Amino acid sequence: MRVTDSNAYRNVLRDLSRIEEKMQVAQMQVSSGKRVSKPSDDPAASSDILRLNGEKSEAQQYFRNIASGQGRLEFADTVLDNVERMVERIRSLGQLSMSDSVNGSLYAVEISGLRDQIVSSANSTYQGKFIFAGSAIEDPPYIVNPDQSVSYQGNTDKVQLQISRTATLQTQVPGSEIFSGPVNIFQCVTDLLTAVNADDQPGIDAQLRKLEQFYENLSVNRSKIGGFVNVAATVENDLRAYQLIRDGDLANIESANLAEALTAFTQNENALKAAAAIGARVAGTSILDYL
Amino acid sequence: MSIGAILNTAMGSLRANQLALSVASNNIANAQTPGYSRERLITRPAEGLGGLSAGAGVEVLRIQALRSELVDTRLRQETSQKAHYDTLSTTLSDIEVFFNEGEDAGLLLTLSNFFNSFHTLSTDPSSLSFREHVRSNAQLLADALHTRGESLRNIQSMTNTAVAENVASANALLAQIASLTVSINEQEVHQAANELRDQRSSLVRELSKILDVRELESGSDYHLTTSSNRLLVLNGTPMNLSTGSAPSTGFIKVLSGQDDITAELGAGELKANIAIRDQYIPQYLDALDTLAYEIVEEVNSIHAAAFDLDGGTGINFFTPLGSSTGAARLIAMSAAVAGDPRKIAAAKDSAGLNNLAAIDLGNLLHSSVFSGGSVTQQYGNLVFAVGNDVASAASGLRQHEALEHQLEIRRGAISGVSIDEETLQMLSFQRSYEASAKVVRTVDELLQVLLGMGA
Numbered sequence: 001m002r003v004t005d006s007n008a009y010r011n012v013l014r015d016l017s018r019i020e021e022k023m024q025v026a027q028m029q030v031s032s033g034k035r036v037s038k039p040s041d042d043p044a045a046s047s048d049i050l051r052l053n054g055e056k057s058e059a060q061q062y063f064r065n066i067a068s069g070q071g072r073l074e075f076a077d078t079v080l081d082n083v084e085r086m087v088e089r090i091r092s093l094g095q096l097s098m099s100d101s102v103n104g105s106l107y108a109v110e111i112s113g114l115r116d117q118i119v120s121s122a123n124s125t126y127q128g129k130f131i132f133a134g135s136a137i138e139d140p141p142y143i144v145n146p147d148q149s150v151s152y153q154g155n156t157d158k159v160q161l162q163i164s165r166t167a168t169l170q171t172q173v174p175g176s177e178i179f180s181g182p183v184n185i186f187q188c189v190t191d192l193l194t195a196v197n198a199d200d201q202p203g204i205d206a207q208l209r210k211l212e213q214f215y216e217n218l219s220v221n222r223s224k225i226g227g228f229v230n231v232a233a234t235v236e237n238d239l240r241a242y243q244l245i246r247d248g249d250l251a252n253i254e255s256a257n258l259a260e261a262l263t264a265f266t267q268n269e270n271a272l273k274a275a276a277a278i279g280a281r282v283a284g285t286s287i288l289d290y291l
Numbered sequence: 292m293s294i295g296a297i298l299n300t301a302m303g304s305l306r307a308n309q310l311a312l313s314v315a316s317n318n319i320a321n322a323q324t325p326g327y328s329r330e331r332l333i334t335r336p337a338e339g340l341g342g343l344s345a346g347a348g349v350e351v352l353r354i355q356a357l358r359s360e361l362v363d364t365r366l367r368q369e370t371s372q373k374a375h376y377d378t379l380s381t382t383l384s385d386i387e388v389f390f391n392e393g394e395d396a397g398l399l400l401t402l403s404n405f406f407n408s409f410h411t412l413s414t415d416p417s418s419l420s421f422r423e424h425v426r427s428n429a430q431l432l433a434d435a436l437h438t439r440g441e442s443l444r445n446i447q448s449m450t451n452t453a454v455a456e457n458v459a460s461a462n463a464l465l466a467q468i469a470s471l472t473v474s475i476n477e478q479e480v481h482q483a484a485n486e487l488r489d490q491r492s493s494l495v496r497e498l499s500k501i502l503d504v505r506e507l508e509s510g511s512d513y514h515l516t517t518s519s520n521r522l523l524v525l526n527g528t529p530m531n532l533s534t535g536s537a538p539s540t541g542f543i544k545v546l547s548g549q550d551d552i553t554a555e556l557g558a559g560e561l562k563a564n565i566a567i568r569d570q571y572i573p574q575y576l577d578a579l580d581t582l583a584y585e586i587v588e589e590v591n592s593i594h595a596a597a598f599d600l601d602g603g604t605g606i607n608f609f610t611p612l613g614s615s616t617g618a619a620r621l622i623a624m625s626a627a628v629a630g631d632p633r634k635i636a637a638a639k640d641s642a643g644l645n646n647l648a649a650i651d652l653g654n655l656l657h658s659s660v661f662s663g664g665s666v667t668q669q670y671g672n673l674v675f676a677v678g679n680d681v682a683s684a685a686s687g688l689r690q691h692e693a694l695e696h697q698l699e700i701r702r703g704a705i706s707g708v709s710i711d712e713e714t715l716q717m718l719s720f721q722r723s724y725e726a727s728a729k730v731v732r733t734v735d736e737l738l739q740v741l742l743g744m745g746a
Contacts, residue, residue, distance in 0.1 A: 004707030005322055007700050014696055038391050039678025040384070040685065046678050047671040050392050050399055054667035057400065058656055061407040068414040129415060135644040138417050155644065161413055162650045165657055171414075287711040291718075 012279035019272045026265035029256035036254050045253045052250045058165075059239050059246075065161045066232050066239075069171040073229050075126045076173065080222050083121050086114045087215055090189060094208045097196045108196045115189040119150055122179045132175035135159050141175045142186070150186035152176055163235050170228050178221050183214040294741075298734045300348030304727040307334055307349045311720045314354060318708045326493035328356040328706040330485055356485035358706045363492060364506070366702055367499040369695040371558040374500035376688035378563035383571065383681045386446060389439050390677045401435040402666060404428050406656035412637050413649035417600065422632035426624065429608070433622050436583050440619035443576050450568040454543045457501050457561040458532050464498045465515075465529035472513050473527035479511070503557030518557030521547040542568060571680060576619070578673040583622045584615035585661050585669070590652060597636035597648030604641070606634050 029035055039046040090111055097107040122132050123140040133141035133154030141154035152175060159172040179185050188210045195203030311332045321327040333355050337347035392399050408428040412421045471491040478484040495515065498504055504523060507514040515524035522530045530547070537544045537553075544553045545561070556562040587609040594608040607625045612618050627634045637649035656666060663669030 002704045002707070002709060002712075004703050004709045006707050007703035010696070010699060010703065038387055038681075039674050040387055040681035041678075043675045043678030043682055046392070047675040050671040050674055051667055053392065054399055054403055054656070057403040057407065061403075061410045061653070065410055065414060127415075129417065135416075135638075135640070135646070136642070137415070137644075155642075157640070157645050159646065160650070161646075162410060162653060165654075168650075287714050291714070 008282045009279075012275065012282060015275045016272065016279065019268050019275060023265055023268045023272065026261045026268065029261040030258060030265065033256055033258070034254055035256040049250065049254050052246050052253070055246060056243070056250075059243055062163050062239055063236065066163050066169065066236050069161050069163065069169045070229060070232050072126050072131060072171045073225050073232070075124070076131050077222060077225050077229075079121050079124045079131075080178070080218060080225070083118055084215070084218055084222070086118055086121075087185070087211060087218065090114050090192070091208060091211050091215075094192055094196065094204055094211070097199075098201055098204055101199045104196050104199055108193055111189060111193055111196065115186065115193070118179070118185060118189070119144060122175050130154070131172055132178065134172070134174035134176070137172075142179065148190065150180075150184075152180045163232060164239060167231070167235050169232050169235070173221055173225065178218065182217050183210050185211075185214050188214060294734055294737055296347070298731065300346075301727045301730040301734065303337070303348040303350075305724060305731070307332070307351050308720045308724040308727060310351060310354075312717060312724070315713045315717045315720065319710060319713050322708040322710055322713075326489050326496070327708070328358040328485065328489055329708045331355050331357060353483055354485065355483065356488065356706075358492075359702070362698060362702050362705060366695065366698040367496055367506075368503065368558075369691055369698055370496055370499040371503040372691040373688065373695050374560050375558040375563045376684055376691055378560045379567065379684035380681065380688045382446065382450060382563075382567050383677070383684050386443065386572070386575065387677055387681045389442050390674045392674060398435050398439065399667065399670060401428075401432045402670065403656055405432040406653050406666075408653075409637075409649045409655075410653035412635070413646035413653060416637035416644070416646045416649055419632055422600075422635050425635055426628065426632055429624050429628075432586075433624065436579065436619045436622050439579055440576065440583075440617075443572050443579070444620075447568055447572045447576075450564045450572075451542050453564045454545070454561065454568065455534055457564060458534050458543075458545060461498060461501045461561070462529070462531045464494055464501075465523055465531060468494050468498070468515060469524045469527050469529040472524065475513075476511050476527070500560055502559040502561045517547070517552065517555075519552065519555040521550070521552055540569075575673065575677060577615075578669075578676070579619040580615045580617060581662065582619070582666070582669055582673070584612055584618035586666065587612055587618065587622055589655055589660055593648060593651050593655070594636050597651075598638045598641055598643040599636045600633040600638075600643050602641055602643040603634065604636065606636055608635070 028037065036042045036045050036049060093107045093111050093114075097104050119142050122142045124131055129137040130139065130141055131137070133139065135157035136154045137159075139153060141152055142150050143153055144150050154175055156174050156176050157172075158170050158174065160168040160170050163169045188207055192204065192207035192211070194200075195207055311334075314330050314332045318329050321329075331354070333352040334349050335352060337350040339346045391397065405425075405428045408421075408425045412418070412425050415421055468491055471487055471494065475484045475487045475491065478487060495504065495506060503518040505516045505518060505520075507516070511526075513524065513526050514522065516522055523532075524530065532552075533546045534543045535546050535551070536542070544551050545556065545565075546552065553565060556565065591607045591609055591611060595605055598604045599606060606627050608628055610621075610623050610625045612621055623629075636643075637652075638645045639647040659665050659668075661669045663672050
């Protein structure tokens, strides 16, 4: 094949630009840390990356939902723990009044104060929303009527949140299942007050037994809430595990192999130097130098 | 043989060597001129006139340009292919930018934020700030779809303009090619029109970038046609392409005479622009419109059956669209929802209290109710299609670039100038010239001897 001057330059130029292109690819991989930075770099991988990133942001929403639900459940548990202690106190006051009828009126005052506290516990708010009102979280669920009776304004919804594709988390137990459930604590305490005031021993005894039932129901609800918190924790752990796997997959698909990219860069850098040196030599040799 | 005849032979040799030197000089001058074909002086020994003749010296026949029609033709075809894939790859890369999906930007993020905002609302359906959050994410989603739809349409109308520009450039080239053909025919009555042919060949190659052409020459007949045999140049007459407006789309169509040849064009910039305008972009727009339309339909079907904060029902979240046509451009929140965040229907109870509809709306992000599976899968298919198109255009470009390079090298080997070769030729012609001059001096001395005899 005849070797002509423009061909020599053409070859050198093409080799230089090809090598520079490869260096640019390697340089971009190193500086961005990514093998796939636009869909055409690897179309199949980029649709996988898309799916994984979608799942990632979905999971992040589930984490937020879990955090929100856990906060509510733990707060409810704290409130119920308080209620439990107040009920305990009412029970001992009731028992005391049976053996000590002289101070009955003193006990009655304390019992009445505790009743008001239970009402306010039942109207607890978390981030401004009533947590024992079912889904009617805007308004206080328990209202004290003029005749001192307490009525429930909430509904019986058990509010749930989606915490994974398949799992939901109950985040609220309506007051109708706790305070005004099988035993209406407010009615029970009011009746106890009446009995204490009247020093009606069988009446006190009857109300103390009801109080016992309420106490049991309260424990059941507290274990339920504890169970919900556990579900949330388990699901969260699962989600974290998936998250790790997904991050690993993403890294495998998306991330550049730095060692490979750097090696490619160095190799091409050497090739570029060699091609440039040879190119200069090609341009430098001419018969004219020898005439 | 007379002394005069020797002088004539020497004179002829001086002329021939001088001419050869000027051919070499011209070759060296054009060593780097694109499209130049190196030239050679073709000579043969002149016949002597009877008797014991020593020959009549050298006869100059012509100056010949060295070129291969086969390589030139294939080079033109590769030029068309390369320009075709170059245009495809450049424009599709511009489109690809809109489908670049990162962790912190992109349509996917907007989509998941939109559906996730319903989950956030489900944690407290009564919260006006969470409702506002849903609205702002819906607006961001609508904006993201609008931007992509509009951008695709802009690029489509830009390629439409490019089609008109391609036709205008092609016509300008056709006129020059035709007028050069006239000059070539005039000049070739006397001698080979090497330079004019080089010029015409360069112009035809320039035209090949725009559209795939075929050259046909027999005797003084010259035809230039498209790959589907539509005449472009007939001897000295250019047959210009013209443009019209396609009735259905309003886009420019390409006409040869009265015939619409838009669909039959071979490779080249023109065809690439038409393909982007009529195939690639409509396909992407369709996918985007379908996505937008199905989002509107799915969200509305849940939303309209649910209850807002005041117990109202039957409200559409998005303004309903009749069909998917232009949905990406038209998607918008309904006036009710846009006007009042309380109108977002999160509840399934008529009091508007619970969060069950919000949960269903949030779950749409992964539900397989869309025609492409889940909404992420459906959008992923589009991103895959775009990425794949860009990647194949780029690989086509690389492939044809390599072929064109090979052919350029082939053409260079045949038609290119080697300075070393020309320099050596020049030296040898110079020596011949000097020797011929020596012959003249020798004849002169012989004549002096003869003239001295008489004195």
